[in-house]
Amino acid sequence: MRIAKNTTLMFFRMLLLTIINLYTVRLVLKGLGFIDYGIFNAVAGVVTSAGFISGVLALSIQRFFSIALGQGDNKRLNNIFSASMNIIFVLCIATIILFETIGLWFVSTQMTIPPERLTTTLCLYHCSIFVFIFSLLQIPFTAAIFSNENMGVYAVLSTIDSLLRLLLAAIITIVDTDHLAFYGFGLLAEAGIILGMYAWRGMKYKECHYTKTNDKILYRQLLKFSGWTMFGSLASMGMNQGNTILINVFFGPISNMAFGIAMQISNAFNALSNSMVLSFRPAMIKAYAKDDFQYIHQLFNISNKFLYYTLLCIGLPILIEMETILKLWLGNANSETVLFARLMIIFISLLALNNPITIIIEATGKVKEYHIVVESITLLSLPITWILYKSGSPSYAVFLVMLSICIIAHIARLWCLKRTFKPFAYSQYSIGFAFPAILITALSAMTAVVFQQITTAILHFVLMFLLLPIVAIGLSFILGLNKTERAMLLHLYHKKKA
Template sequence: MTAVIWLYQFTIFTFIFSLFQIPYTAAIFAHEDIGVYAVVSTVECLLRLGAAILIGKFMIDNLSFYGMCLLISSIIIFTIYMWYGKAHYKECHYHKTTDRKLYKELLSFSGWTLFGNVANIGMQQGNIILLNIFFGATINAAFGVALQINNAFGALCNSIIIPLRPAMIKAYAEENFSYLNKLFSVGNKLILYALLAIGTPIILEMPNILNWWLNITDESFILFARLIIIYIVCLSMNNPITAIIQATGKVKEYHLKVESITLLCLPISWLFFTFHLPSYFALISMIAVSVVAHTIRLFCLRKYYRSFSINSYVTTLLLPGITILILGVGSSHLLQQNIDSNFLRVLFIFLYSPTFFIVSALLLGTNKSEKKVIYSYVHSFITKRLCR
């Protein structure tokens, strides 16, 4: 109990310093200095890795020590962001303002955005509580492993959308809607095909991955891990939509409609468990709710951004994406069935499947203008890295 209390205190302060760094990371994104964000993020990962390696090396409770190290890491990262922001951006210096309209707009925007984030976190954490009540610690642990996979895929998705978000908001502000539509389409396709390329081989070889990673062979762990990948693919497709909605400023109506659907996940899961359905129906509920919420997002985008076409979204993204998914999964499964060695099967699946999705996406999933945008971003990224 003492260790838990200390960990709780460390976590609170870690969260506070994470909040403090938001204005500085926002300034970095606004100036499109993505390389700086990448470097600092790498430093943060290394600090956390170092904390994990040092567990057990000191005469301190391991849980308390790890929480303390995460707090120190958070303070260091905040300090780096604050120093860089103040050194390079004039807007990162404090200026007192009495503009009440500005305060009202900022509080409304941040408040409704926070409501959206809390709804998604509540859906996951609420399901943890329900699983613990109805099924106990083992199933709860399976869901915890699945959430670790969810966090990894979420980080991948964020790394894709972060470079595009400032350009999308700038294009909307300049009323350059043709360019914004290209960025929106490119962002959707990058997220979809990247997640399919990485998620498909992981889903197919999940039994071997969990066995090698955590020495786990329990079917519930495998099923939860597979379903969470399907959930994150469905959920991640909202990122380009949210970027445009935030650019329009219509966040109140958007989050109120969407998150009202999201919050239905918990009562649905409770009903499933009350009627004695299996534990994995928690994830079935999450997937179903995310699909319905995404449909609501599309109609919200159509209402607040007149240049968006749902028909075009379906014909240029969803239909080619589903076709490529069916072909990719089918051919990967066929290859999987013809290799007996576990190691060789995993190796070939992880070589073949991503290659298939990347090549198919370039040949069938993107048009010439989208290829140009992708190539220009890749060229710009490489050029910036070489010139530093």
């Protein structure tokens, strides 16, 4: 019941934040203009990527917190917090050295930036580095919130974060100064405020009090686990930011703007899928600590279906009506932006299916082989895209590569899961989830094509955004769930209604 409550809370929280964040993008684009927004996306993309890396590392440390909580080991909880803080301090220093040397050289000499905007761009770049540093320092406190399953606290703090960014975006449209530089300093100040709030709330947990620890075994475990998890997150960030840079080099700031809009949609859908799986994660890890493999397998099946069918119901109408949505959202939409946004929704919906697999493998602690195999495939995206661009391929080729790599990497993830978690069966995954998901997607898409023939504006809107999701939900309930899962959902519905 607690999982259902947390999942519902996180889902509606993310719907609210998605609306806020998308409107924020509209204001930022209006305040910066197309050229400066393209520069921001290419140079300061680390700002948006920082949240992803911080979230991944927070979930990694949360894994250790959850296992210690499941075992009732209070002393180990405090040692985990202190050791993770020490590791993150070292990581912050290494990050500053790397970005202020090699990174600074690359931005100054290798990227396509109008000469008159170079000084402002470098100012933005330095601010972005410290926004990233603040997000790293926030990690242990976020992990403590996750492991204690206080999703209400996380919902409040993350909502404040989004509202502050919305306020900043509104301000840059009216200030009488360089908007790009102002936005960079504003993001830095906002990140500092949010760090302070997470630290203040985190200190209320008994484990979040720093003490000197010399537990070498714990350091090795944290470094080994977090190191490989960091490798995984950096590979994903490298693919996104690397592709941003490639588009900048081959096609310039306008195409960068289109890719930046697609990345904003990616962030919204990615955050939505991550928020849904957050409610399953602590329960799955604690169940593994108690050797309750049957419950883990049950949660794995339910989380896969919940993730994909929810994203299908939300994403399919948006994908089909993307041109209209972008015009309402941004006031303008060229064909490249519409195509990028549509392909990004497909990519993120497939990518979301990795989350339940990753949770189980991280619960086992056997992450080295998993990340080596999977991220080696992920990193192929950049050289393949570069080769295609050099041979004259269009800008959207990057998404074709990303989709192909995503599918291959998912197959590799399933192979790693089978090696690590013996109860998993390919046949059960295929028959119980994959084949029904393909069928439901095809039937929903066919329904959407029929609805698209309706030309009356109001009726068209009702069919696409109200009736189509209902059809997808009905198909998911009938064809996507087994008898036990349908009975469980009906039981929860009647219990909540009573």
